[in-house]
Amino acid sequence: MANKILVTGGLGYIGSHCVVALCEAGYEPVIVDNHSNARASVLERLERLTGRELSCFDIDIRNRAGLETLLQREPCQGLIHLAAFKAVGESVAQPLRYYDNNVGGSVSLFDAFDAAGGGAIVFSSSATVYGDVEAKSLHENMPVQPTNPYGQTKAMIEQVLADMVRARDARSRGLALRYFNPAGAHDSAIIGEDPKDAPNNLFPIIVQVAVGQRERLTIFGEDYDTPDGTGVRDYIHVVDLAQAHVKALTVLLSGGFDAPFTALNLGTGTPYSVREVIAAFEAELSRKLPQTMGERRPGDVATLVADPSAAMAQLGWRAERGLEAMVRDAWRWAGAARQWGLWDEDT
Ligand code: UDP
Numbered sequence: 001m002a003n004k005i006l007v008t009g010g011l012g013y014i015g016s017h018c019v020v021a022l023c024e025a026g027y028e029p030v031i032v033d034n035h036s037n038a039r040a041s042v043l044e045r046l047e048r049l050t051g052r053e054l055s056c057f058d059i060d061i062r063n064r065a066g067l068e069t070l071l072q073r074e075p076c077q078g079l080i081h082l083a084a085f086k087a088v089g090e091s092v093a094q095p096l097r098y099y100d101n102n103v104g105g106s107v108s109l110f111d112a113f114d115a116a117g118g119g120a121i122v123f124s125s126s127a128t129v130y131g132d133v134e135a136k137s138l139h140e141n142m143p144v145q146p147t148n149p150y151g152q153t154k155a156m157i158e159q160v161l162a163d164m165v166r167a168r169d170a171r172s173r174g175l176a177l178r179y180f181n182p183a184g185a186h187d188s189a190i191i192g193e194d195p196k197d198a199p200n201n202l203f204p205i206i207v208q209v210a211v212g213q214r215e216r217l218t219i220f221g222e223d224y225d226t227p228d229g230t231g232v233r234d235y236i237h238v239v240d241l242a243q244a245h246v247k248a249l250t251v252l253l254s255g256g257f258d259a260p261f262t263a264l265n266l267g268t269g270t271p272y273s274v275r276e277v278i279a280a281f282e283a284e285l286s287r288k289l290p291q292t293m294g295e296r297r298p299g300d301v302a303t304l305v306a307d308p309s310a311a312m313a314q315l316g317w318r319a320e321r322g323l324e325a326m327v328r329d330a331w332r333w334a335g336a337a338r339q340w341g342l343w344d345e346d347t
Contacts, residue, residue, distance in 0.1 A: 002028040005249065006076040008061055008109060009083035011038035013193045014124065014182060016046055017242035018080055020191070023050040025246045030074045031056040032067070033083065037196050039342065049190045061105035064112050071116035078120040078249045079113050079172075081106065084153070087200060088128070088299065091150035102153035103160070110164055110172070118171025120252035121161060122245055125176040125263065127234075129155045132301050139307040140178070140263050148299060162261035173260050175248050180234035180267035180306045182241050184326035185333035192333030193238075194342065202274060203235075203326070206281050207334045209289050213343070217289060219274050221296035224303075230274035232303040234267035237321035237329070241266055247315045257314070267306025268319040280327045 005022055009015040010031030016038075022029045031043075031054060043056050055074065059066045061083050084102045085091065091098040106123075113121065128151035129144045146152045161174040183203045185192030193204055208214040222229035244266050251257065272280075282288055312318050337343055 002026055003078060003253065004028045004030050004074055004076045005078040005080060006030050006032060006071070006074075006113070007080045007082065008032045009081075009124070010056070011035065011042040012082060013195075014179075014238060014241060015080075015082045016042055016191045017186060017238045018082070018245045019046055019054065020050055020186060021239070021242040021246045023052060025250070027078075027246070027249075029054065030070075030076055032059050032061065032070070034058060034060045039194060039196070041342070042191065042194070045190050049186070049188055061109045062101065064108040067109060067112035068115065071112060075116065076113075076119065078122070078253060079109075080122045080124070080245055080249065081109060082124040084124070086150065087197070088148050088150045089200065091153070092148055095149040098149050098153050103156050106157045107160060110161065114164065114170065114172050120249050121165070121172050121174045122248045122252065123157060123161055123174060123176045125158055125178045126151065126154045127178050127180045127265065127267070127304055127306065129158065129178060130304075136303070137269065137305045137307040138265065140265055140310055158263060165260040170260070173252050173257065175252055175257070175261070176263040177244060177248060178263060178265050179241060180236050180265070180304065182238045183235045184237040184239065184321065184329040186239060187329050187332070189329070189332040189336040192330065192337065194337060202277060203330055206278065206289065207330060209291075210281065210285060210331070211334055211338060211343075215290065217278065217291040218294035219278075219291060220294055220300060222293055223296075226273055226302055228273050228275050231300055232271045232273050232305065234270065234305040235272055235277070235323060235326055236267050236319050237326050240319040240321050244311065244315065244317045247317045251315055262314065264311045264314060265306040265308055266311060267308050268322070269306055269308045270322070271303065271305045272323055277323070277327075280323050281331070284324075284327045284331055
């Protein structure tokens, strides 16, 4: 029988792609999602894409008793934990909400999972844990010093997980995956990034401009110490990211890590500026996108690029898709989402 894997936030952007990757690898995902940032139609589209009936439960991760009951009914050997609030600005305005949901929820979830027998835990962390660093590329033993409550919650959950799996009676092992900038969509165009609220990230904002939902794009600063003055990031295709989760889980389940806890960067190692991303969209669309130059966005850093070598060495994983594929797939997904009227209510 296939290993069951609990996926919290399994209806979200990264979670939905993880569910597909798990099915492809022969696992049986058990989705937990409270629908706080996912549309009702995601599950049905996931079932269409995977050709399977999927188990999905509307449980908040802070509901420890609910999780315990679920894990008794559906014993899971692994956990991919993605459920979280993720807006940096909102986390500054509402820190307690973030600590309660992200940190409190993770403690409740890890406790329920370990009490049910434990197993392999893969946690969705973020490059934001490195904070404002001056380095060409970031590797995992650089200091963790987040600069906002959202990043703090990710760093704290890593610590909670590390301490838990290092405890003498722990039955779990943990891996934190520090994502750089996820982008793109499944190449079927059946699932993709679909935030309920106004997006803050470059890719979905460019898509909104391209479909006419937003008048123009504002480039946040051209005076950074980067080749063209605009911010430089490490964009990673969401399908590559999802496959890394499955690799991580498989390695953990086969006892492939010596340490009870490990943190790994997930990026491509290739830097792209804001201007280069816009140019890639304009090439895909064969037209210019309306844009203006704006001020730097508070809290932004000049450059955030991964040193992805540890993930290669420890998981045998490397990103295979480049910027062109991210742009093409994001754009195809936008076409499908509009055709189905998914975004009509947002206009
Ligand atoms: N950015 C921009 N205009 C926007 C949104 C983002 O110029 O409307 C820039 C941002 O300053 C950064 C890059 O695009 O340099 C990636 O930002 P995003 O919010 O996607 O990810 P972050 O790296 O901040 O998590």
